[in-house]
Amino acid sequence: MREVRISLVGFGIVGHGVLEVVRRKRELLKKTGLDLKVVSVTDINGTLYDQNGIDPQMLHGARTLEGIANMDIIGKEAIQEVDSDLVVEVTPTNIVHGQPGLGHIEEALSQGKHVVTSNKGPLVVAFNHLKELAQENGVMLKYEATVGGTMPLISLIEKNLVGNDIRSIRGIFNGTCNYILTRMMEEKYTYSYALTEAQELGIAEADPTYDVDGIDTAGKVVILANSIFGMDAKYDDVQVTGIKDVTSEALNLAWERGYLIKLIGDVPALKVKPMLVPRRSPLAVGGTLNVASIETDLSGTITVTGLGAGSIETASAIVSDIVSIYTSRQIDA
Amino acid sequence: MRLSMDLELQDIPGQLMQSLEPFKEYKGNIISVVHHRDRKTPRGTVPVQIVFEIDPSNIDNVKKHLEKNGIVVVRAGEDRFIEEVSVLLIGHVVHTDLGDTINRIDSTGFAEVEDLSLRMPGIDEPSSAYMRIRATGKEEIGTSLSILRKVGAEKDLLVIEPIEAEKI
Known part of the structure; x- marks a missing residue:
């Protein structure tokens, strides 16, 4: 049995999910020969450390580490000080400067620790730099949860579709926009009414700009361009149009002619814009679902769909990444 | 001579048979019939495309006969336009001179706007x-x-293209 000591950096919705999934699945995952142990949790209040592994029940439902932290260290210092094999980086994302996640990931990789993250910012800002840093230090950087949440996309291409040339990836990478457009079409809601509903349900943020202006989708397009197509794309290279100008009349007009309107991210074209999607296309998924069509030379077009966000769903993608690090031959050799 | 026709049929039994009858009468040789039952027009009619070979002098007779049978002939002639694409425009579509927008396509000589539907929810609101x-x-x-x-x-219009068109 190989023990994997995990430092969790960031204790928001995803951080809580990671703790919970590791608790629920620890016994099951032992079948893969791994004993996953979260030895530390860090947020802006400090660090909670327990070498025997932190049981989320010890936290009594606390949302932050205020008053619970037993070490007065945060951020990079916590990554340095805690003896761990792997860092899970799940702090809030910023795709302009990538911080604080970028600093955390650089620190962890430099320390020879594997990194698994759901944080898009650092990868949008410095993907190739971080990949090189991981290689120099003989560790792995995994980021499945950054694109499409629990929907397997990056690992599907890297493992199952290996040997294929990937010609394009097009899809819906933002569940909030998909929800708003779905409701505007089905219920004939105006944009602002559908947005308010999404906010009340917790599907959209109080400041929805990041989602509805296509910024989030563009970030994912950059990550796919760099990781799958080996490009050196930056956020500014993406042509972005959001969904704010789409009207329910336009959605209904499109429906009568056999189409839906969806916010589509297109790689390697580096475009994000609302597009007409035939009603019977595999891309025509509704609600908060994400979907991606991968066009390949050998396998034709493969489409995957799944939940793009959520605490437990994102944590599931993170745990899969952790297991794949220790079960891949590269590391064993 | 190979020609094609776009028809619109009522969605009632026997319409397709009636639409083919004039071709038999004027010795047309039908190459293909595509019946778009899944793409009904907003008028509730079913679009049908027929490609056929016929003596061009008979084409007007076929058209007249079809129309006598109550079938709408949307277009008849040489099959010049073989590709099509759907596009949606959102914004002040009418007030930014819709005629001019259409003319920019039609004036190319190689493409035409063949179908147009408008939605105008209210004055000052964006139309589609x-x-x-x-x-x-x-x-x-x-x-x-x-x-x-x-x-x-x-013209500050949002142009929404179909996803297939990206491959073109």
Whole structure:
């Protein structure tokens, strides 16, 4: 049995999910020969450390580490000080400067620790730099949860579709926009009414700009361009149009002619814009679902769909990444 | 001579048979019949495309006979426009001179706007237009879309293209 000591950096919705999934699945995952142990949790209040592994029940439902932290260290210092094999980086994302996640990931990789993250910012800002840093230090950087949440996309291409040339990836990478457009079409809601509903349900943020202006989708397009197509794309290279100008009349007009309107991210074209999607296309998924069509030379077009966000769903993608690090031959050799 | 026709049939039994009868009468040789039952028009009619070979002097007789049978002939003639694409425009579509927008496509000579539906929810509110463009080939469809993108930028219209068109 190989023990994997995990430092969790960031204790928001995803951080809580990671703790919970590791608790629920620890016994099951032992079948893969791994004993996953979260030895530390860090947020802006400090660090909670327990070498025997932190049981989320010890936290009594606390949302932050205020008053619970037993070490007065945060951020990079916590990554340095805690003896761990792997860092899970799940702090809030910023795709302009990538911080604080970028600093955390650089620190962890430099320390020879594997990194698994759901944080898009650092990868949008410095993907190739971080990949090189991981290689120099003989560790792995995994980021499945950054694109499409629990929907397997990056690992599907890297493992199952290996040997294929990937010609394009097009899809819906933002569940909030998909929800708003779905409701505007089905219920004939105006944009602002559908947005308010999404906010009340917790599907959209109080400041929805990041989602509805296509910024989030563009970030994912950059990550796919760099990781799958080996490009050196930056956020500014993406042509972005959001969904704010789409009207329910336009959605209904499109429906009568056999189409839906969806916010589509297109790689390697580096475009994000609302597009007409035939009603019977595999891309025509509704609600908060994400979907991606991968066009390949050998396998034709493969489409995957799944939940793009959520605490437990994102944590599931993170745990899969952790297991794949220790079960891949590269590391064993 | 090979020709094609776009018809619109009522969605009632026997219509397809009735639409083929004149071709038999005027010795047309039918190459293909495509019945788009899944793409009903907003008028509730079913579009049908027929490609056939016939002596061109008989084409008007076929048309008249069809119309006598109560069938709408949308287009008849040489099958010049073989590709088509659907596009949606959102914004002040009418007040930014819709006629001019259509003319920019039609004046190319290789593409035409063949179908147009409008939604105008209220004064000062953005309206929407669906248009189907037909063209002589894939490249010409691509050029038509670039023209629309340019018009969209000029007139502050959101141009929504279909996902298939990206492959063109």
